[in-house]
Amino acid sequence: MPSALAAWGVALVGLLLGWAAAAVVGVAGLLAAAWAARARAHGLLACGGVAAALSIVVGAHAWQLAHHPARAAADRGAAATVDVILRDDPRPVASAGYGGRPGGARRVVVRAQLARLDVAGNSWRVGGRIVLVGPADGWAGLLPGQRVRAEGLLAPAGRSDLTVALLRVRTAPNVLDEPTAVQRAAERARSGLREASAALAPAPAGLLPGLVVGDTSRMLPGVRADFRAAGLTHLTAVSGATIRHTVLCSQP
Numbered sequence: 001m002p003s004a005l006a007a008w009g010v011a012l013v014g015l016l017l018g019w020a021a022a023a024v025v026g027v028a029g030l031l032a033a034a035w036a037a038r039a040r041a042h043g044l045l046a047c048g049g050v051a052a053a054l055s056i057v058v059g060a061h062a063w064q065l066a067h068h069p070a071r072a073a074a075d076r077g078a079a080a081t082v083d084v085i086l087r088d089d090p091r092p093v094a095s096a097g098y099g100g101r102p103g104g105a106r107r108v109v110v111r112a113q114l115a116r117l118d119v120a121g122n123s124w125r126v127g128g129r130i131v132l133v134g135p136a137d138g139w140a141g142l143l144p145g146q147r148v149r150a151e152g153l154l155a156p157a158g159r160s161d162l163t164v165a166l167l168r169v170r171t172a173p174n175v176l177d178e179p180t181a182v183q184r185a186a187e188r189a190r191s192g193l194r195e196a197s198a199a200l201a202p203a204p205a206g207l208l209p210g211l212v213v214g215d216t217s218r219m220l221p222g223v224r225a226d227f228r229a230a231g232l233t234h235l236t237a238v239s240g241a242t243i244r245h246t247v248l249c250s251q252p
């Protein structure tokens with residue numbers, strides 16, 4: 001348990017305070033491990049060793065994030081063109097109606113992996129996580145694993161994780177890769193599960209596909225809030241998504 005807490009502590013320090021803070025914690029852990037080895041304090045030796053080792057990994061990721069070309073461009077709100085590989089289903093964003101217009105899901109949020117970034121005539125072939133917010137038209141039907149090109153304005157991610165930037169998109173994407181046969185077959189299976197779940201009440205009908213294959217597109221906002229409050233979001237964000245990404249993101 002102490003070693004696990006040390007690992008979580010190093011990860012939080014690196015994500016929240018940056019690579020320099022992770023390096024400081026790593027040095028402290030290394031010194032503690034050296035003292036514990038001489039004193040034969042095995043518990044402290046394990047904690048210090050875990051902290052020192054993990055600080056290298058977390059610090060390296062935090063350093064790459066801080067020096068990512070998308071980060072500086074996002075801070076100044078630059079226009080960008082990106083090639084990305086979708087990592088998740090486009091998730092609808094519900095909005096209230098105004099001015100006589102009905103409410104509904106007019107926009108979607110998409111999590112993706114960067115493959116190329118073009119900003120102000122400069123081009124980088126880089127990785128990194130990015131979040132795209134765009135119109136439902138043209139985006140809603142895309143599948144994880146597809147490669148698309150999009151244009152928009154970069155903005156800071158506003159998240160204490162490894163997301164490098166947020167891209168606000170106003171137009172439909174330029175689809176570079178059509179879904180593979182495997183991806184289409186997996187989507188048919190997911191659609192069948194959604195249709196079968198429709199016989200249930202709205203809350204369990206949206207929850208069941210999330211638990212089975214990580215498809216949370218129909219989960220009610222109240223159910224999402226309950227899962228967050230109970231600390232159980234991993235049941236749909238990890239357990240079901242593992243099956244989904246294994247199938248949908250596989251390439252021929």
